Amino acid sequence: MPKMKMEDYLIEKKLPFFWCAGCGDGIVLSSILKSFANLGYDRKNTVVVTGIGCWGKADDYINTHTFHGTHGRALAFATGIKLANPKLNVIVLMGDGDGATIGGNHLIHAARRNVDITAILVNNFNYGMTGGQYSGTTPEESYTITSRYGHIEPSFDLCNLVEAAGAPYVARGSVYHVVQLQKFIEEGLQKKGFSFIEVISTCPTHFGRLNGMKKAPDIMRWIKDNSVSIAAAEKLSPEELEKKFVLGKFADRDIPDYSTKYQAIIDKCTAKAAKGGVTIER
Amino acid sequence: MNVISINRNRCKRCGICIEFCPVKLFDTEIDGTPIPQRIEKCTGCKLCELRCPDIAIKVEVIKDERQ
Numbered sequence: 089m090p091k092m093k094m095e096d097y098l099i100e101k102k103l104p105f106f107w108c109a110g111c112g113d114g115i116v117l118s119s120i121l122k123s124f125a126n127l128g129y130d131r132k133n134t135v136v137v138t139g140i141g142c143w144g145k146a147d148d149y150i151n152t153h154t155f156h157g158t159h160g161r162a163l164a165f166a167t168g169i170k171l172a173n174p175k176l177n178v179i180v181l182m183g184d185g186d187g188a189t190i191g192g193n194h195l196i197h198a199a200r201r202n203v204d205i206t207a208i209l210v211n212n213f214n215y216g217m218t219g220g221q222y223s224g225t226t227p228e229e230s231y232t233i234t235s236r237y238g239h240i241e242p243s244f245d246l247c248n249l250v251e252a253a254g255a256p257y258v259a260r261g262s263v264y265h266v267v268q269l270q271k272f273i274e275e276g277l278q279k280k281g282f283s284f285i286e287v288i289s290t291c292p293t294h295f296g297r298l299n300g301m302k303k304a305p306d307i308m309r310w311i312k313d314n315s316v317s318i319a320a321a322e323k324l325s326p327e328e329l330e331k332k333f334v335l336g337k338f339a340d341r342d343i344p345d346y347s348t349k350y351q352a353i354i355d356k357c358t359a360k361a362a363k364g365g366v367t368i369e370r
Numbered sequence: 371m372n373v374i375s376i377n378r379n380r381c382k383r384c385g386i387c388i389e390f391c392p393v394k395l396f397d398t399e400i401d402g403t404p405i406p407q408r409i410e411k412c413t414g415c416k417l418c419e420l421r422c423p424d425i426a427i428k429v430e431v432i433k434d435e436r437q
């Protein structure tokens with residue numbers, strides 16, 4: 089097979105991207121497309137499913153099959169696509185509002201079912217597209233358009249949540265740590281079962297502006313200065329860990345995935361049918 | 371020497387490449403567009419390319435044949 093390039097998966101004529109200057113979405117998209125190229129993904133055998141939001145617009149630029157779903161429901165559509173044709177590579181792109189707030193229920197159930205898809209959640213700490221409202225990942229005490237006096241709710245640790253729900257691959261990267269991010273995406277794509285990659289990212293227009301980081305490099309530096317590895321985090325107290333981003337791989341385990349188990353049922357029933365009919369076991 | 375090219379139609383002047391180049395080789399035009407200068411310092415790490423949100427920067431690493 090000829091060696092693939094990132095550009096083979098990019099609809100270049102649609103550039104420049106619609107995202108704001110310094111929005112992390114473009115960095116994550118590049119990482120994903122480079123990963124497709126490195127793994128030699130067949131465009132015709134790949135489906136990228138998105139929800140709604142600024143990050144949800146990423147499918148506009150991707151030259152594989154794409155499915156633009158409804159807000160919060162990308163994982164539900166992706167589960168259906170994977171079940172209908174388990175041979176497809178199914179990748180799901182969601183924002184934190186999309187995937188972890190309105191769609192949080194789908195997230196834990198997709199992880200529990202262990203559907204063989206790769207979910208890449210860009211966490212920019214707010215609902216970017218609709219003007220910067222707080223989401224389930226907005227840090228406590230930070231400012232958004234709907235928490236003008238400081239946010240009073242604690243935020244989800246999404247990697248913790250998805251790991252506890254049973255996903256075999258869980259990692260957190262950031263748009264600053266691009267080399268590591270690409271490694272996580274490639275590993276997640278190759279993993280059989282539900283892979284979840286959270287990407288700490290920038291929304292200079294809303295979250296950045298309201299939290300004293302108007303320019304993209306300011307938020308990049310904030311991410312850089314507040315990121316710690318899992319090993320370093322183990323040495324910190326809970327107080328010291330507050331407001332830190334722990335980056336690394338939280339789960340990498342082998343668990344039979346949903347499609348494999350479902351196929352086993354089909355095989356069993358087909359064998360029985362061949363012998364003269366299926367009887368329901370009681 | 372490496373070749374660093376900026377696609378001016380795509381660049382949104384966000385400043386990320388300028389700020390985080392480990393050898394600080396970019397200067398800025400008045401509108402914020404990065405201008406590669408001091409190119410001999412470029413290590414070819416490609417971090418600018420990888421972190422550009424708009425696929426607007428390409429670094430071609432040229433090996434020095436004399437080495």
Ligand SMILES: Cc1ncc(C[n+]2csc(CCOP(=O)(O)OP(=O)(O)O)c2C)c(N)n1
Nearest residue numbers: 141142143159183184185186214215216217
């Ligand atoms: C069912 C439904 N509710 C609300 C909306 C409005 N809406 C569109 S995008 C969006 C927020 C997206 O935020 P996030 O998922 O964090 O992505 P970002 O824009 O930050 O990339 C909302 C609430 C919608 N489109 N559909």
Ligand code: SF4
Nearest residue numbers: 107108111142216291
């Ligand atoms: S509003 Fe925020 S998330 Fe949306 S494109 Fe602009 S910077 Fe990105």
Ligand code: SF4
Nearest residue numbers: 391412413415416418
């Ligand atoms: S490749 Fe590295 S050293 Fe060269 S300009 Fe880019 S960031 Fe700077």
Ligand code: SF4
Nearest residue numbers: 381382384385387422
């Ligand atoms: S990172 Fe990209 S978009 Fe931002 S200033 Fe540099 S070349 Fe332009």
